[in-house]
Amino acid sequence: MSYGYIGLGNLGGHIAMSLIRAGFDVTVYDLDPALAERHIKAGAKWAASPKELAAQVDHVFTCLPSPTVSEKVLGQILEGLKPGGTWIENSTNGRDEMQRLAGIAEAKGVKVLEAPVTGGVHLAARGEITVLAGGEPALFVQHKAALEAIGNRLFHMGPIGSAAIIKVITNMLAFIHLVADAEALMLAKRGGLDLAQAWAAISASSGTSFVHETEGQLILNGSYDIAFTMDLALKDLGFAMNFGREFGVPLDLASLTNQTFVKGKAAYGGSAQSTQIAKLLEDVLHTDLRAPGFPSRLE
Structure with missing residues (x-):
């Protein structure tokens, strides 16, 4: 499976690097291309937009600063991602926002796994952050290898929205x-x-x-x-x-x-x-x- 990663800031940049180090086929995008330089040197490919990235991969991770930005980027992802692909959201969103955005994606044939992380940027850099997942159990299993690459402790909390609640707690x-x-x-x-x-x-x-x-x-x-x-x-x-x-x-x-x-x-x-x-x-x-x-x- 190939993955895209959008949002290479303090947290997302480390998570994307963990996927690359684990040997996954990764394409990256960020509004600031300079943030992607280390990922490209490590073997990732670059896409010029979220839409272009989504069209080149099977599944897309995001790590973004707010539900508003997540919704905007999701709209662009859905223009490119093939039906049957998965949007995996590492950002911290509210439960209602996560459920609403999941509904938008699923209406386009895209599956959704929420996977906010906790433990701090330093653990993300080591690939040892904790991953809190919400979504269909089969989807969690499908992407477990990728989630294990970014974190050493995984918790499947239940349906979409469950991970948002425990992350906020x-x-x-x-x-x-x-x-x-x-x-x-x-x-x-x-x-x-x-x-x-x-x-x-x-x-x-x-x-x-x-x-x-x-x-x-x-x-x-x-x-x-x-x-x-x-x-x-x-x-x-x-x-x-x-x-x-x-x-x-x-x-x-x-x-x-x-x-x-x-x-x-x-x-x-x-x-x-x-x-x-x-x-x-x-x-x-x-x-x-x-x-x-x-x-x-x-x-």
Whole structure:
């Protein structure tokens, strides 16, 4: 099977490279052709548009910044992809958006597998990200080899929309943990502790989290460079708040976290790193959270 990959940004670029390294026949496209240079050097082919790409492959992956962009690109894919092909969506979309877009594709004879990923850009670069899939079980099996090339843990969650729900839940937890970790590190700093030792102690305790062990290092370095923006965080928190209202679940912590990220965007801009949410405390208290020995990016 041949695959196309559209969207070669921080996340999609790594996922596409994983497919290429695994030996799949891959054609790529991005609005910025420069992003495709490393993929072409590694053996991928280039297409001049989503329509042209779709006409050259059996199935198409996408990783795009919003449901609006996903819908626009899907329209172009459907102009080229043969009936029986599959659109595999790695982007994070809301359940309703994913179900609606799947309906548009299926009306054209194109099958749909939602496959948002979680774990961070550094794991995507290693081909070790977690893949959360939604769609027909047979379709999941059909593309399992490709999904295993991009991630080392796969979860088939159910029909279309199921993966969107669990992805939003995991991101909601990550943002709550990020705000909590900033507060914990600030308590340690203001309490006179060595921050590097405090980070290590928390990592070895019942209070640790994946976010502390990864993004906490970027806070202590001061780069905050997680390759995920405030705008994207607010998009995902918005999805979570909508689910809370729909399912009748009070999301007190998520609501507070959402407001904290609204403040973060107001202070640093929507394109600022989501990890810069810790900087709100640093700026208010005029206290930095730097410690030596921590990386500027996760490997």
